[in-house]
Amino acid sequence: MSAYASLYPLITYYLNRLNDWGLCFQHCKVCGKYFLAKSQRYELCSDKCRKAQALQNKREFDERTRENHYDLLYKNECQNWLNKINRAKNTSGFPADRLENIQAAFADFKKEALQQKRAVKTGTASPKEFTDWLYQQSNVIVELTDY
Numbered sequence: 001m002s003a004y005a006s007l008y009p010l011i012t013y014y015l016n017r018l019n020d021w022g023l024c025f026q027h028c029k030v031c032g033k034y035f036l037a038k039s040q041r042y043e044l045c046s047d048k049c050r051k052a053q054a055l056q057n058k059r060e061f062d063e064r065t066r067e068n069h070y071d072l073l074y075k076n077e078c079q080n081w082l083n084k085i086n087r088a089k090n091t092s093g094f095p096a097d098r099l100e101n102i103q104a105a106f107a108d109f110k111k112e113a114l115q116q117k118r119a120v121k122t123g124t125a126s127p128k129e130f131t132d133w134l135y136q137q138s139n140v141i142v143e144l145t146d147y
């Protein structure tokens with residue numbers, strides 16, 4: 001029999017009392033400490049941890065916003081290329097070899113865009129570098145499909 005076994009009734013007693021007082025043990029999401037909380041909704045032990053969590057939330061929010069922004073730009077640019085390629089396809093007399101080149105350029109564009117996106121994510125390139133590059137690509141497709 002464990003030496004602590006005799007403590008069980010005591011522990012049970014206090015856990016019940018905590019329950020009576022509307023308190024429970026919670027695990028702090030930030031520092032990992034256990035603390036007494038008024039309900040299970042409380043996930044942070046102190047003002048310090050609440051501030052840390054708020055800062056983290058803001059950082060994640062900003063990151064997501066930035067990511068959504070260049071993701072959207074990228075998708076728009078893809079659509080722009082597709083529209084221009086389709087228009088070229090539907091233009092009678094548009095040279096087949098040029099169309100082939102354009103489709104190859106589109107594949108390159110997508111490959112390069114994915115690499116740049118990854119670079120932004122890992123911090124080796126800035127979001128602005130990526131969006132500037134995306135804007136330049138609009139001119140590339142315009143020149144390629146000019147007929």
Ligand SMILES: [Zn+2]
Nearest residue numbers: 028031045049
């Ligand atoms: Zn904490």
